[in-house]
Amino acid sequence: MKRLYLYDDIRARAFEPFALTRPTSELRAGAELIRARWERVARIKAFGFIGAQHLTSFEELDAPPAVSNDQTIPAGSVIASSRFVVAMDESLDETTGTFTCDGEVCAVRVSASRAMENLADGSATLEDMAAGDQPATRLRGRWLRNVWDLVGDLATQLNDDIPVLGATLSGGAIETATIIGKHAVYCETGVRIEPFVILDATDGPILIRRGATIAAFSRLVGPCYIGEDTQIIGDAIRACSIGNVCKVRGEISSTLILGHSNKGHTGFVGSSCIGRWVNLGAGTTTSNLKNTYGEVQMWTPRGNVSTGLQFLGSMIGDHAKTGIGTLLTTGCVVGAGANYFGGRVSPRRIPPFAWGDSEPYSRFAIDKFLAVAERMMARRHVTLSPGQRRQLEEAYRVGGEQG
Secondary structure (H helix, E strand, O other), X not given: OXXXXXXXXXXXXXXXXXXXXXXXXXXXEOOEEHHHHHHHHHOOOEEEEXXXXXXXXXXXXXXXXXXXXXXXXXXXXXXXXXXEEEOOOOOOOOOOOEEEEOOEEEEEEOOOOEXXXXXXOOOOOHHHHOOOOOOEEEOOEXXXXXXXXXXXXXXXXXXXXXXXXXXXXXXXXXOOOEEEOOOOEEEEOOOEEXXXXXXXXXXXXXXXXXXXXXXXXXXXXXXXXXXXXXXXXXXXEEOOEEEEOOEEOXXXXXXXXXXXXXXXXXXXXXXXXXXXXXXXXXXXXXXXXXXXXXXXXXXXXXXXXXXXXXXXXXXXXXXOEEOOOOEEOOOEEEOOOOEEOOOOEOOOEEOOOEEEOOOOXXXXXXXXXXXXXXXXXXXXXXXXXXXXXXXXXXXXXXXXXXX
């Protein structure tokens, strides 16, 4: 039976602040979601994801559901690592049982049915499932060793992705913008670009998806991806991947926004990764470079870790909010559902569902948090479903245990 499953191993399940509210396969890497990349190369829609127990009720747009522990994965199914960012011009050979990159197994086609309970805690590896007597096919792509690799590899990934995606789209005419540079600029049919827009393709290609609006006096600097129905309303957008249905104003560079999030005012955001349903208050600014020019450290569930990156801003979880004038320190982790405000420089970590401007934080009451989430989603014509509500309630419970 031909099915595709995305697998969060134990390492992927520690990709905070995002792992509390979504599987890793529903993160954006370069110009596309990791799950959508695998669907493209496998030529089938994903049947489900294998992730942490607290994500059992996860629902979002066209994402597949969680696979329950009592299910069986049928023979012939492909189990793919959600930590592997597969190149979008690859394809899965249907006669191959094992796929590798850099000497590690990134996907397997199981020859016999497998009980889900053996994968439930994430400790099993794809190497454990691979048939040792079968030849392996190599795939091109990049591994996510840590969550900040989404930022560290962003420009390179966009340079790889945009020409592949752009070549498959129906293009619209670019009549009002000024284009500079020799890299390709792809503009999908249905994009609105006002006069006095600069599309700077000197350092990389640019792709603007249908329904997007680029306001006058905006400058897009490649490599840059702008998702469907997103509004760019001024200033410079450099080397970014902006997902669908976002509103972005002010200087922003080397940053991923998953989708449905707002940066509607000025304030610098750099080298950051922003989840879904995030709102950054006016003047919210991230630091992405230490005064010493040294490597940035970041909080992880296993403690503070040196990232090896000189430029790294903030990781901002789903449904997080910042007040006006918020200052986020270098390498800051803002937990899912946090509501952080105040003009002082933030600590290195703001816990999930925290409320306040300094430690010790209050906890955002769950009923009030859900009411805010429901109102924000309605502004984007999305309904908070009962399943999403259950999942957020579970994230609230688990986040309280994390502290």
